[in-house]
Amino acid sequence: MAFPKKIKKHLPLVPKKFGTERRMELIEDVTDNGTYLPKGVLHADLDKGVLDFVKERLKLVVDGKTVPTVDKIITTQSWSQFTETWKFQDLDKNVSLPFIITVRQPEVIYGKFQGGAANIPERLRFFYYSVPTWDGDRKGVDVYKIPQPVPVDITYNVKIFCNRMRELNEFNKIMMQTFTSKQAYTQIKGHYMPMKLADPTDESVKEIEKRKYYIQNYKITLMGFLLDEAEFQVSPGITRQVTMFEVDPLNKSRKVNIQPPRPDTFDLNLLFVSGNTQLSEVFRYTADIKIQNTTNVDTYSVFINGNFVGSDLEIIQINDGDTLVVGVTKTNPLEESTINTIAHLVT
Numbered sequence: 001m002a003f004p005k006k007i008k009k010h011l012p013l014v015p016k017k018f019g020t021e022r023r024m025e026l027i028e029d030v031t032d033n034g035t036y037l038p039k040g041v042l043h044a045d046l047d048k049g050v051l052d053f054v055k056e057r058l059k060l061v062v063d064g065k066t067v068p069t070v071d072k073i074i075t076t077q078s079w080s081q082f083t084e085t086w087k088f089q090d091l092d093k094n095v096s097l098p099f100i101i102t103v104r105q106p107e108v109i110y111g112k113f114q115g116g117a118a119n120i121p122e123r124l125r126f127f128y129y130s131v132p133t134w135d136g137d138r139k140g141v142d143v144y145k146i147p148q149p150v151p152v153d154i155t156y157n158v159k160i161f162c163n164r165m166r167e168l169n170e171f172n173k174i175m176m177q178t179f180t181s182k183q184a185y186t187q188i189k190g191h192y193m194p195m196k197l198a199d200p201t202d203e204s205v206k207e208i209e210k211r212k213y214y215i216q217n218y219k220i221t222l223m224g225f226l227l228d229e230a231e232f233q234v235s236p237g238i239t240r241q242v243t244m245f246e247v248d249p250l251n252k253s254r255k256v257n258i259q260p261p262r263p264d265t266f267d268l269n270l271l272f273v274s275g276n277t278q279l280s281e282v283f284r285y286t287a288d289i290k291i292q293n294t295t296n297v298d299t300y301s302v303f304i305n306g307n308f309v310g311s312d313l314e315i316i317q318i319n320d321g322d323t324l325v326v327g328v329t330k331t332n333p334l335e336e337s338t339i340n341t342i343a344h345l346v347t
Contacts, residue, residue, distance in 0.1 A: 037128070037144055039189040040229035043154075047073045047104060049188030050156050050222055053195070054102050057178055057186075058158065060171050062098065067160075067167070070101040097213055098162035100171075104154065111151030111223055123147050125233050133236075141237035149225035158218045159203070168214050172200070175218055186222075193224040270326060270339040278327040287343045289316040296337040300328040316341075 017025050051073055060067040125145035133140050160171045178184050179197035186193055198219040205213055268289060270279055291314050294300070302309040302316055303325040309316070318324060330337050 037229070037232050038146065038191070038227060040232075041149075041189055041191060041225065041227045043108070043226070045189055046152075046154060046193075046222060046224050049186050049193070049224075050104075050154075050195075050220070051102055053184075053186040054100065054158055057184070058100070058171075058174055060098075060100065060160070060167070060174060062167050062170060067171075068099045070099065073156075074101055074103045075106055098160060098164075098167045100158065100160050103157040103159060105156070107155075109153050111153040111225065123231065125231070130237065143235050143237045145233040145235070146227070147231050149227045151223070151225045154222045154224065156220045156222065158220060160216050160218075161213060163213045165214070168216055172216070175200075188224065191225075191227075193222060196221045196223065264345045266343055268341045268343040270341065272328055272330070272337040272339075274334060274336050277330065278325065280323065280325045282321070282323050283318045284320060285318075286320050286346045287318050288346060289318060289341045289343050290314065291316075292340040292342060294337070294339050296331050296335050297339060298329045298331045300326055300339065302326055 016022075051071070055069050055071075125147050127143065128146045129144040131142045131144065133142050158175075160168065162168055162171075175197065179195075183194050183196045186195060198221070201217045201219070203215040203217050205215070272279065299312055301311045302313055304316075304318070304322050306323070306325075316324070326339065328337050328339070
């Protein structure tokens with residue numbers, strides 16, 4: 001007894017994702033198995049991806065049996081040799097029909113995946129991902145860069161051999177349903193690549209002296225790209241060093257001079273250690289900072305909230321919530337530098 005038309009045969013237990021969630025899902029597919037770089041794609045990967053597409057998406061079942069598919073890509077050069085040494089034979093050494101093969105054209109042309117034009121000159125590498133690092137002493141970031149993929153167009157001919165029109169019609173229905181919009185997508189090593197279908201051609205053998213059988217050829221163009229892992233680049237970015245020291249808890253604290261609870265004036269010294277030429281600080285009060293003297297400083301520049309204020313200033317006016325950045329040019333780059341200032345609170 002057939003199911004009513006309104007009864008669903010399959011219930012979607014996992015809801016499909018859309019928008020930002022779908023894009024994040026695609027990124028996770030690319031960066032799975034613990035890698036932060038996309039998987040490389042070469043010619044052999046494209047051939048295997050198309051062959052898997054033919055086996056899975058274009059699977060043909062006739063009379064409860066799956067039509068066999070040749071498990072390798074056949075080039076046009078080996079096509080004539082393949083026809084002379086058929087592997088699909090019966091006990092009488094006759095070709096056992098039906099079966100499906102995939103033939104690849106040898107030429108690979110510059111593709112139209114990116115519009116058909118080289119929009120970025122040379123093989124420049126561009127930022128792809130930043131990965132935090134920690135070696136026990138230093139905390140930093142590694143910057144991953146990759147070049148622009150090379151678009152390629154590769155033509156494949158999917159051929160079906162059969163001796164009954166019913167098998168030919170069934171395979172034609174699968175092809176039309178798969179390429180209902182003249183294109184379909186295949187996933188090759190985590191990358192989605194489109195494929196376009198051209199009009200099918202008939203190569204059937206109809207001579208009276210020979211055995212009659214149908215050969216239907218479907219021309220598929222894969223609009224893929226090449227991505228060589230040898231061109232990937234990983235370079236270190238920002239690095240911070242953590243210094244730790246121990247304090248003896250048995251030492252008695254020294255007596256310190258009592259200071260006013262909120263002094264209006266206090267010393268504010270800027271220390272640039274060896275190898276460091278820039279300091280940044282967020283202020284939680286309003287003050288006028290007066291420069292007193294400098295040590296091992298040729299010149300210095302002042303930035304407030306990312307805006308350049310001036311060089312070698314005598315007074316720096318700071319408001320509550322401002323971010324002050326001071327960069328110095330050292331007289332001796334190997335030694336530390338100091339800018340001694342006095343901060344006057346403004347109420």
